[in-house]
Amino acid sequence: MDGFPILSLMMAVPMAGAIACLFAGANSARWIALIATLVDLLLGIMLWANFDQAGTAAQWQFQEYAPIFGRFAWALGIDGIALMLIVLTVFLMPICIGASWQAIQKRVGEYMAAFLFMEVLMIGVFTAQDIYLFYVMFEAGLIPMYLIIGIWGGADRIYASYKFFLYTLLGSVLMLIAMMWMVHEAGTTEIPALMAYNFAPGAQTWLFLAFFASFAVKMPMWPVHTWLPDAHVQAPTAGSVILAGVLLKMGGYGFIRFSLPMFPEASAQLAWLVWGLSMVAVVYTSLVALVQSDMKKLIAYSSVAHMAIVTVGLFAFNQAGIEGAMMVMLGHGLVSGALFLCVGVIYDRLHTREISRYGGLSINMPKYAVLFLLFTMASVGLPGTSNFVGEFLSLMGIYQASSWVALVCTTGIILGAAYMLYLYRRIAYGEQVNADAAAMPDLSMREIALLAPIAAAVLWMGVYPESFLAPMRSDIRALEARLAPAAPAGDSHIKMGASKPAGGATHEEASAHGEAH
């Protein structure tokens, strides 16, 4: 694969598809979009297969470089972290197209074009090696999302899309200013070079906060999360899937690509801020999720709680935490995407998101009930599903930094179980109280084809996560090494008892362990 511009090709295919869709009729647009995303999925699998994940391999692979003008360059390249997020993106895209097959009936060509264009930009975000190229992709990626919510959304779509816009605008302005300062200071726009550049500690704090403003909104972290429930509620099903599945991961990707490696000292100094907001988010949004009567809002709030686990994992400053955070991102991408699809399935039949309008669906929709149960359990973080691996590693990572943060965030497993099982009970269990809900047919072949691959991936990731952890391992190890000098010491400080001098060796090992991580 040497020299073959596979990354550019992966962006060119959906781009060409998007242009074709604009000029095609409704039905041909659907097929063009499906084929383009499937081709991209194949390319993504080839990318994964050809990615050299040996510890000795180069960190950045499949690099491409073409100067455009000035310092601005078409510089692409991926490491294992980006690879996994790209695979997630190309995996979810054909499913999104399939989910929109019948649900979208107006302006189909434009809709499909918006989706394909979004795929281009999302791949762009994860592959960009030029900081300005990243910025353009990062911000532009939201434009198709505004359009999707604003044109094909629900009744309150205008309010939702403008709220989405207001939040993200604020953050991105600050980030852009910070980026310009950094390029000026370091004299390069290349992300790998910036990741190795040591900014002065004083400057780091301001730069960190500027990036934080943008990433915290995208994440979203409490208290800048309120755009998410509205955006999800108003977005069409496929929009919600891609929003939860991929767009929310951009914030986490930003932290892992910019904030942590570029500003390690500031990250460590301000870790308390991230921890504090995350702890609040886990408890607060989980309790809010418990009282929702709208299915999509409930899942949206649960997303905020899950993303808080990502941020504590990242700011644990150790390998387990960061790998866990990545696994939560991947797992949540699949599971929340699947949950929104599950909501979409019954929304398409009854056109309401009110939980109380359903009930007893296990009786008339048994296949649906089984898949919905699987995704519910995955969301709850049952071992054997994707989310458990990530949540466990993240929380274990943060425990090494702070037992308090770990304790508060682990309560998420109790609250998560409460709100998800309560949701499942109201939808799938009980008597069939609503005649129209009782008359709904079970999953069609198309719907099974959308959900079954995600179910398989969720179990795969839960039982053999090594496939996903291996490509990222050396990159995360490098990141851990970069963070090590600044990483905060844990609060454990094991001290051996006076009566056991023989245990001295273990003591050395144990305390070194506690501090190094």
Next chain:
Amino acid sequence: MIQLIVLLPLLAAAIAGLGNKALGKLPAKIVTTGALFVACAMSWMIFIPFVTGQAEASVTPLFTWIESGSFDAQWALRVDTMTAVMLVVITSVSSLVHLYSWGYMDEEPDQPRFFAYLSLFTFAMLMLVTANNLLQMFFGWEGVGLASYLLIGFWFRKPSANAAAIKAFVVNRVGDLGFMMGIFGTYLVFNTISIPEILEAAPSMAGSTIGFLGHRFDTMTVLCLLLFVGAMGKSAQLGLHTWLPDAMEGPTPVSALIHAATMVTAGVFMVCRLSPMFETSPTALGFVTFIGAATCLFAATVGTVQTDIKRVIAYSTCSQLGYMFFAAGVGAYGAAMFHLFTHAFFKALLFLGAGSVIHAMHHEQDMRYYGGLRKSIPITFWTMTLGTLAITGVGIPLVGVGFAGFYSKDGILEAAFAAGGAGVGAYYVGVFAALLTSFYSWRLVFLTFFGKPRWAASEHIQHALHDAHGHDDHDTHGHGSEHDNAPAQEDAGDEPHAHGAAAHALPTGTGGYHPHESGLVMLIPLVVLSLGAVFAGFVFHDQFIGAEGGMEFWKGALAFNSHLMHAAHEVPTWVKFGPFTVMAIGLLIAWLSYIKNTDWPQRFVATFGALYQVLLNKWYFDELYHFLFVKPAFAIGRFFWKFGDVGFIDRFGPNGLAALVVQGNKITRRIQSGYLYTYALVMLIGLAAAATWAMTR
């Protein structure tokens, strides 16, 4: 072989569950039950060499699960004496329960799902007991929790069953919070989660201190207590016990398998598996003893006044688990495992017997409507009597011959006394609880099988008679045939009956109803389990708790204390006679109250009304938790949503900003007519252009 034992149930569950309606009832039943009987046979083949002392512990690696830095969790199947004991318990009870369910669930339209859940449960439980690291144990731990959730809520149309299922899962998750924190801490301290490595390194950490939640504590105490919180959740110990009685909403075979014989004993298994670790922390062991003794007493008191036959047995289970825990707490891990082993047989027997009674009584579960059943269902009567003799620990002290519970329970009590300190307190509590055990167990037998029939007043019986006499009415009631599985569902039996539980206030009479003995598929498991209830103690006591035999049998699989077992045999004679005496007293009181002077219960209620109410309402734990946790969670959630998100963040954030923009620029119409996204687009393009200009100049 061990791979087959573990994976056959999973395979069977997948076939039955995914095949479901397409597969049909009979193939699903054959596949799951067949797989379990094969697994059971192979388990005994593994267990017997351990009894004869020929087998060695082994670990069969499967493949990598989670690796992250120095963290390494592999899928592997460990077989040592503890695992072997659990294997036979799990597969034996599970295969018999599968068989029993052929008869018990016969009316049920959704059988493949039921059998798939049962097999899935068995798989998860096997993964738990074969775990070689803490994480795989946690996998099994949560897996059995899932199966328990699904089976408690099997009759998912019933609101009470759904509520019980969620309660079981969420309360268990509270325990799992402790378990997870315990794993985190253990990894931090030992840098591994492999059980053998932890147990080897544990003694070297004794006496060290660790920072936890801002304070300094003894390292091993912190770790053991965190892990024990997990055990308390799964084994329904005081404080986290509230889910177990409600779990009786599940079909009775489920109660026998999951909520008596296997899953609820997982906590005991965990403490015994990690016993070298617990041995390093006297504080943690003291706590285990205290919780065990407290649960043992608490649950026994509640068991004495319940009228629902399954709830009596559920509280009895809770109480017996308390015995196992305080045995572990005083260091008699062998005795704890022995009681786990014998209890599995006689408690499964009692539950399945109760199921047979319920089956015969057309789903009536309230013992106040039973009476005089011994002639109608003799085999159920005799097997349940054997189970009662086993649980009450009938046997001849000094000679040392008796039913299963005689060996294991007396072993626990003698070891507790011999251990001294808190153990002596536990002995007295345990003896008093044994009195209550004897009372409520015989009360159950007398109310059910003796006296005059009191069936006529039962709604279930009337329903049965009504159905039998008036088939024509049936359809006019609109019971759609396939939708009406209501008769197959069991009575919640949940509501404390305000009019008092005095059984004898009810009119006597059969109402013309003729209970029938259950079929062979239900009776065979009863008979097989009675063999266990009678002989399990006699046959295996030397291996499990013998001072020398135990050393050879356990081979270091748990921290077997030979000295303690020696001392337990040497306790004063009155200590050995204690349990026997109270057993006899309990039997006598039950006989006097429910056969001789049947007005005694009413007089007791009249005299001690307040005490009776406290016991009947289970010491008001549910009410307390509802008031402390459930209601506030919803109230706070609503508050955060309405006043936090909407009333504060949105009001002063985006909405406030928008209001400013609207007033300042008078672009109201633009926002309302939907042009904002164009506006946003222009702005972003402008920003990108500005950026480009800035960097190229």
